[in-house]
Amino acid sequence: xxxxxxxxxxxGAFWVTVQLTVYSAIGSLVWGxxxxxxxxxxxxxxxxxxAAYVNIVRNIPLTVIIVFTSxxxxxxxxVTLGADDFKTINFRLAVxxxxxxxxxxxxxxxxxxxxxxxxxQVEAARAIGLPFTQTLRLIxxxxxxxxxVGPLTNVLIALTKNTTVAAAIGVAEAAxxxxxxxxxxxxxxxxxxxxAFGFICLTLPTGLILGWVSxxxxxKR
Numbered sequence: 001x002x003x004x005x006x007x008x009x010x011x012g013a014f015w016v017t018v019q020l021t022v023y024s025a026i027g028s029l030v031w032g033x034x035x036x037x038x039x040x041x042x043x044x045x046x047x048x049x050x051a052a053y054v055n056i057v058r059n060i061p062l063t064v065i066i067v068f069t070s071x072x073x074x075x076x077x078x079v080t081l082g083a084d085d086f087k088t089i090n091f092r093l094a095v096x097x098x099x100x101x102x103x104x105x106x107x108x109x110x111x112x113x114x115x116x117x118x119x120x121q122v123e124a125a126r127a128i129g130l131p132f133t134q135t136l137r138l139i140x141x142x143x144x145x146x147x148x149v150g151p152l153t154n155v156l157i158a159l160t161k162n163t164t165v166a167a168a169i170g171v172a173e174a175a176x177x178x179x180x181x182x183x184x185x186x187x188x189x190x191x192x193x194x195x196a197f198g199f200i201c202l203t204l205p206t207g208l209i210l211g212w213v214s215x216x217x218x219x220k221r
Contacts, residue, residue, distance in 0.1 A: 013177035027099035032106025094166035113144030149214035
């Protein structure tokens with residue numbers, strides 16, 4: 001029944017998908033946290049930059065961003081991100097594009113968590129002389145992260161599915177292999193079901209585990 005799988009590196013393609021997800025998730029969390037800090041910053045210029053970034057990037061299709069990283073950064077500006085071979089360059093550019101896009105959603109999820117922190121705690125921190133950065137790092141962000149594990153889980157699941165867009169610039173992840181197999185094999189329904197099941201295996205445990213974590217670390221109010 002599955003004889004058509006011979007000659008195709010199915011596990012390797014999904015491994016690339018996992019790598020794209022992990023690297024992009026880490027980068028998006030870091031950049032999204034910085035953007036969230038900018039959005040609540042007392043400095044008007046930083047607040048303006050954060051708001052403009054989020055509003056612009058969220059309204060650009062991910063495909064446009066990914067294709068731009070290849071055509072704009074690599075082919076036009078010769079940005080290689082320290083890689084030598086074409087395969088690695090495309091992989092890193094795809095990660096960059098996913099970070100740029102996903103960080104906007106991480107920022108908004110985290111900002112909603114920041115808004116749940118009691119204003120009295122922030123005022124108390126200011127009263128004892130803590131600057132904005134220390135107040136954010138020691139008091140606000142720890143509580144904000146605990147309250148937005150659920151929304152961030154949804155962002156992570158969406159990121160996992162969005163990695164399929166990397167196929168647009170030739171990254172050998174699951175979606176690219178699926179397209180190749182559909183073109184070569186007369187097994188459209190079976191191949192589609194197989195890859196759908198693969199993505200369910202990636203996203204369903206993530207949702208269940210982080211959903212449990214969300215309940216455990218939720219801030220009691």
